[in-house]
Amino acid sequence: MVAAPEPISPKSPRVSAARRLGRRNFRGKERLFLAEGPQAVREAAAHRPGGTATLVELFATVEAAERYADIVADAQDAGARVHLAAEDVIADISTTVTPQGLVGVCRFLDTPFEEILRARPKLVAVLAHVRDPGNAGTVLRCADAAGAEAVVLTDASVDLYNPKAVRASVGSLFHLPVAVGVPVERAVRGLKDAGVRILAADGAGEDDLDDELDKGTMGGPTAWVFGNEAWGLPEETRALTDAVVRVPIHGKAESLNLATAAAVCLYASARAQRGSGGCRSVTES
DSSP, rough: OOOOOOEEOOHHHHHHHHHHTSSHHHHHHHEEEEHHHHHHHHHHOOOOOOOOOOOOEEEEEEEHHHHHHHHHHHHHHHTTTTEOOOHHHHHOOOOOOOOOEEEEEEEEOOOOOHHHHHHSEEEEEEEESOOHHHHHHHHHHHHHHHTTTTTEEEETTOTTTOOOHHHHHHHHGTTSEEEEOHHHHHHHHHHHHTTTTTEEETTOEEEHHEEEHHHHHOOEEEEEEEEEEBBBOOHHHTTTTEEEEEOOOOSOOOOOHHHHHHHHHHHHHHHHSSSSSSSSSOOOO
């Protein structure tokens, strides 16, 4: 039987420490970040790589603790400290306009890039120069849904642990390895050396995604490189890749936003890899 959570004072140092995790410099110093809402906290409580729990602390309103009693129990089972907090305390810690009553404090969980390479991934999303945290989190969610084995955020991209990025990932942050702070040249060359074909997604690309699929060139291990939301990928980055591919626009839309284009590209690769002759087809030994 789990112990009842203890009420916490708004003036507690634990509350102050959690509030400061909204700032990047404090997150980096403590190597801790916030996971807000029931879905993220549930995933954090279940995430225990190497037997070490990712969730270390949970703040919950009385109402949320009752509604999500199973999540509170999972958090306690993971060894997290659980505190009952007033709604204004949760609002003070939270970075959302309408908090859902649960805020978790989690350990950083990024994976060394070399470890990703050793796993010989077949599908990878590389975020180069992606600055919007919502887009970064959504691409991570798309990569997870498409069955990618890893995501790489270059050193020119947004902080993985930005609260908006964590929320936009909707728990996918806890599902697959993510490397951070990798120079784009190192990311591309490392993946190439691991036998991965590098495709840049760019609206002005010379190659058409439909043509790539028709030619049967997308069944092998692939990494998609996605660029900045406003100006795409710089020429020096495109030059490092094996091909620059555009998503065809069949209607009258001017373009696709970053996350939508990423979903289309990642799912195209996932389909090709699982088809006949693909690197993850049913005929693979």
